[in-house]
Amino acid sequence: MSNVNDHLDKLMQELRRGTLTIGVLSQLSEPQYGYSLVTMLGDKGIHVEPGTLYPLLRRLEKQGLLDSKWDTNESRPRKYYLLSKTGKEVYCLLVGEWMGIVDSLNHVIQQKGEEENGAD
Amino acid sequence: MSNVNDHLDKLMQELRRGTLTIGVLSQLSEPQYGYSLVTMLGDKGIHVEPGTLYPLLRRLEKQGLLDSKWDTNESRPRKYYLLSKTGKEVYCLLVGEWMGIVDSLNHVIQQKGEEENGAD
DNA sequence: TACAATAGTGTGCGACATACACTATAATGA
DNA sequence: TCATTATAGTGTATGTCGCACACTATTGTA
Numbered sequence: 001m002s003n004v005n006d007h008l009d010k011l012m013q014e015l016r017r018g019t020l021t022i023g024v025l026s027q028l029s030e031p032q033y034g035y036s037l038v039t040m041l042g043d044k045g046i047h048v049e050p051g052t053l054y055p056l057l058r059r060l061e062k063q064g065l066l067d068s069k070w071d072t073n074e075s076r077p078r079k080y081y082l083l084s085k086t087g088k089e090v091y092c093l094l095v096g097e098w099m100g101i102v103d104s105l106n107h108v109i110q111q112k113g114e115e116e117n118g119a120d
Numbered sequence: 121m122s123n124v125n126d127h128l129d130k131l132m133q134e135l136r137r138g139t140l141t142i143g144v145l146s147q148l149s150e151p152q153y154g155y156s157l158v159t160m161l162g163d164k165g166i167h168v169e170p171g172t173l174y175p176l177l178r179r180l181e182k183q184g185l186l187d188s189k190w191d192t193n194e195s196r197p198r199k200y201y202l203l204s205k206t207g208k209e210v211y212c213l214l215v216g217e218w219m220g221i222v223d224s225l226n227h228v229i230q231q232k233g234e235e236e237n238g239a240d
Numbered sequence: 241t242a243c244a245a246t247a248g249t250g251t252g253c254g255a256c257a258t259a260c261a262c263t264a265t266a267a268t269g270a
Numbered sequence: 271t272c273a274t275t276a277t278a279g280t281g282t283a284t285g286t287c288g289c290a291c292a293c294t295a296t297t298g299t300a
């Protein structure tokens with residue numbers, strides 16, 4: 001009910017937007033399946049729920065950034081995803097864009113940011 | 121349609137999400153009106169259209185992060201926005217979250233990035 | 241009159257979260 | 271052995287909401 005904490009949550013969620021894509025692409029230089037990605041990313045501080053990740057994977061595949069193949073040899077069939085050639089290029093460009101955003105944001109943040117700062 | 125460049129654009133746009141809010145909040149330690157913000161931010165590398173900024177300002181005000189007052193003394197009436205007390209707190213928390221995101225993203229990005237070379 | 245400055249609104253899109261359903265294997269107990 | 275349950279793993283439907291974009295409205299000024 002219009003709580004500040006509530007708004008903060010929304011804001012933070014918005015802030016995270018798009019970053020998950022980079023996170024996923026970054027892990028797919030070698031084939032991974034959905035569940036392993038959830039584990040890997042969670043291990044690196046990027047928590048994502050399966051119900052969020054799977055649609056993202058399919059979206060990226062549909063856009064041609066990922067290739068996928070089913071592995072039915074193992075006990076459970078798993079769908080492995082891998083960066084396509086296009087995906088690699090897009091990933092690089094995306095990282096570049098990300099760096100740019102970080103840069104400009106850091107500029108405006110640092111204008112006022114040394115008054116109460118807990119940087120260690 | 122379905123061009124790679126097209127997808128890239130979308131991805132980048134998503135990446136920018138939420139960052140505009142930080143940009144705006146960062147400038148409102150002192151009162152600014154919409155049009156001046158467009159100029160200021162654009163000057164700092166954050167391009168935003170009035171039609172994007174105004175709804176954002178009103179949203180943030182409705183959420184209690186901004187205070188506003190009309191200045192009708194000048195030739196044209198201008199609506200000045202300023203960080204509220206809550207806004208300052210949220211801004212700090214948001215910056216903290218931002219730092220965290222930047223940090224984890226940097227980790228996963230740096231994992232790979234030496235194998236591929238100029239994609240052109 | 242025309243244009244720039246300034247503010248506002250409406251609509252559509254799309255990623256994400258959430259909840260849910262489904263399958264197959266493994267483990268457990270009767 | 272067979273039913274039941276847990277869990278690993280994948281897939282889908284829906285709702286929310288911020289943002290981009292294209293509008294409109296007003297006013298001051300050249």
